[in-house]
Amino acid sequence: PTNNMNKQDIYEDAKETFGVPSQVDMLIEEMAELTHALLKWRRGRTTDMDYVNEEVVDVEICLAQLKTGLNRQAMAKWEEIKLTRLQERIKNHKK
Secondary structure, three states: OOOOOOOOHHHHHHHHHHHHHHHHHHHHHHHHHHEEEEEEEEOOOOHHHHHHHHHHHHHHHHHHHHOOOOHHHHHHHHHHHHHHHHHHHHHHHHH
16 A cells, blocks of 8 residues: 555445445455456466456455444454354264
8 A cells, every 4th residue: 555544444444435335346246356366266267276266355344344334343243143053063073
């Protein structure tokens, strides 16, 4: 990032500049591109993991922009619930 802006400032600035609906649309588009990249990789149509890496980063950046306006406490609660469920599924899978 340039001009001494940190990532959070850039995310918030993008959301304010382009608006939430536009950023949601961009997130949806980037998720579709990531889906496409993963399917190509899984089917053996590409071995270019840099392509997958790029799409993962695009989704992460768009998601981070969206998260600037969400309730962090609610997200932390859901993260805890989901991670606990995942941990249980892992434990049950290993049996």
